[in-house]
Amino acid sequence: MKTKSAKTPKVNVITLGCSKNTVDSEVMMAQLKANEFDVKHENDAHKADIVIINTCGFIDNAKEESINTILEYAEAKNQGKIEKLIVTGCLSHRYKEDLETNIPEVDAWFGTLELPQLLRSVGADYKHELLGERLQTTPKHYAYVKISEGCNRPCSFCAIPLMRGKHVSKPIEQLVKEVKGLVTNGTKEIMLIAQDATSYGIDLYGERNLAELMKRLSDVDGLEWMRLHYVYPSQFPLDVLDVMAERSNICNYLDMPIQHITDRVLKSMRRGITKKRTLELVQEIRARVPGIAMRTTMLVGHPGEEEEDVAEMLEALAQMKFERLGVFTYSHEDNTFAHTLPDTLTQEQKQDRANRVMEQQMDISYGFNQSLVGTTQRVLFDRIEDDSFVGRTQYDSPEVDNEVWVPINQNYVRMGDFADVKITEASHYDLKGEL
Numbered sequence: 001m002k003t004k005s006a007k008t009p010k011v012n013v014i015t016l017g018c019s020k021n022t023v024d025s026e027v028m029m030a031q032l033k034a035n036e037f038d039v040k041h042e043n044d045a046h047k048a049d050i051v052i053i054n055t056c057g058f059i060d061n062a063k064e065e066s067i068n069t070i071l072e073y074a075e076a077k078n079q080g081k082i083e084k085l086i087v088t089g090c091l092s093h094r095y096k097e098d099l100e101t102n103i104p105e106v107d108a109w110f111g112t113l114e115l116p117q118l119l120r121s122v123g124a125d126y127k128h129e130l131l132g133e134r135l136q137t138t139p140k141h142y143a144y145v146k147i148s149e150g151c152n153r154p155c156s157f158c159a160i161p162l163m164r165g166k167h168v169s170k171p172i173e174q175l176v177k178e179v180k181g182l183v184t185n186g187t188k189e190i191m192l193i194a195q196d197a198t199s200y201g202i203d204l205y206g207e208r209n210l211a212e213l214m215k216r217l218s219d220v221d222g223l224e225w226m227r228l229h230y231v232y233p234s235q236f237p238l239d240v241l242d243v244m245a246e247r248s249n250i251c252n253y254l255d256m257p258i259q260h261i262t263d264r265v266l267k268s269m270r271r272g273i274t275k276k277r278t279l280e281l282v283q284e285i286r287a288r289v290p291g292i293a294m295r296t297t298m299l300v301g302h303p304g305e306e307e308e309d310v311a312e313m314l315e316a317l318a319q320m321k322f323e324r325l326g327v328f329t330y331s332h333e334d335n336t337f338a339h340t341l342p343d344t345l346t347q348e349q350k351q352d353r354a355n356r357v358m359e360q361q362m363d364i365s366y367g368f369n370q371s372l373v374g375t376t377q378r379v380l381f382d383r384i385e386d387d388s389f390v391g392r393t394q395y396d397s398p399e400v401d402n403e404v405w406v407p408i409n410q411n412y413v414r415m416g417d418f419a420d421v422k423i424t425e426a427s428h429y430d431l432k433g434e435l
Helices: 019-034 060-078 090-102 115-121 160-164 172-184 210-218 239-246 263-269 275-288 307-320 347-372
Strands: 010-015 038-041 050-055 084-089 142-146 189-193 225-228 250-255 293-300 324-329 376-385 388-392 403-407 418-426 430-434
Touching: 010 019, 019 038, 019 050, 019 084, 019 115, 019 142, 019 189, 050 060, 050 090, 060 084, 060 090, 084 090, 084 115, 090 160, 142 172, 172 210, 189 210, 210 225, 210 239, 239 250, 239 275, 263 275, 275 293, 275 307, 293 307, 293 347, 307 347, 324 347, 347 418, 347 430, 376 403, 376 430, 403 418
Parallel strands: 010 038, 010 050, 050 084, 142 189, 189 225, 225 250, 250 293, 293 324, 403 430
Antiparallel strands: 376 388, 376 418, 388 403, 418 430
8 A cells, every 4th residue: 555654844043142042942843843743943954845943133233134134035045945934033023014015935934922823823832731841952962941921021122022022030930840840851050931930920829939930940850050030120039049149059140230320310210219229228238249250231221311420330340340231222112112202313323332332341351350360260151162171160150251261282071071170371352271
């Protein structure tokens, strides 16, 4: 008897934007695989039938990258290289109607919370039993764990609530199960991420419950490192610091975007905090978790920001000495509160202010890195590059922070393993050492 087997659909998933999008893509890929699709991540050699682009819509540069990527694959579809093009994520969620009209090559557009509908569009079913399961796109030894979705904060410049909705926490039990699954699969380090990690648990437990979550996850056998990202400074839960100080597998690392420092701009940004409270909070964090490395993000060029605000920001940053820092220039976003304010600065003026912040930060980062010379640090190794093993200390998160370079000559370590490294040299953004 002759049988005819159906062709297995090949899917290439493209992820743009932040680590939260990375998690969304990994969940989507697990669903596709469970539906017997042949799915790869960012692999053009895969010769996919279907391309799914998970877009970012946070700031102008991210939107431009997303649109350029869509246009690139739209052209590939016109040339017959792919059969179907699907777009999802933040940009699609926010600008679907305009994009549908201008890029007709795209077969379907979906928002950030429409995974079941996306799956149906390619003939797949949403598998509820796959709760928390993902196909990792990161190296297997580290993973991002999204503890909540959406945000209730009223920040004037931010369109995230328009794209991701209201704050919704994942239950502790669900997250513990997810992390246990990751660790069983070889994950040694997790990064807790959210739009607003500070508010974790309010909707489920009636109180901020981030400290309890961290305790429960820290108890997972085999989890060697955990680090905390994207905590909001206003109403920061101080009991988190006690957990960090007492648990050896929680890294002395905290990512807390403060965005600005002057009272006038913080009020205009609707951040719910003052300069005095910000300085006190940073001081308290450092006192309660000795040796902590802190990362922050600043936003320059917000409507109404004056040169004296920038000067005050630089002075305060010199005082707080964040070990790691990133800076964005303000982007005028439709339907945000700040969009009603006049955006009078040119992009060149905004970029000049950002450059001044980063120039000062180079010296701060250099000073911290120099303090590590001569010490022995536990390093998790991520990759091999330029005849060196490349890894990170507990003070550095993947992709955004500093790295440790160990020459391959006379050294050996497996990727995904920890090793003790004596730091021998330090530059502004990287360290060198020997096993």
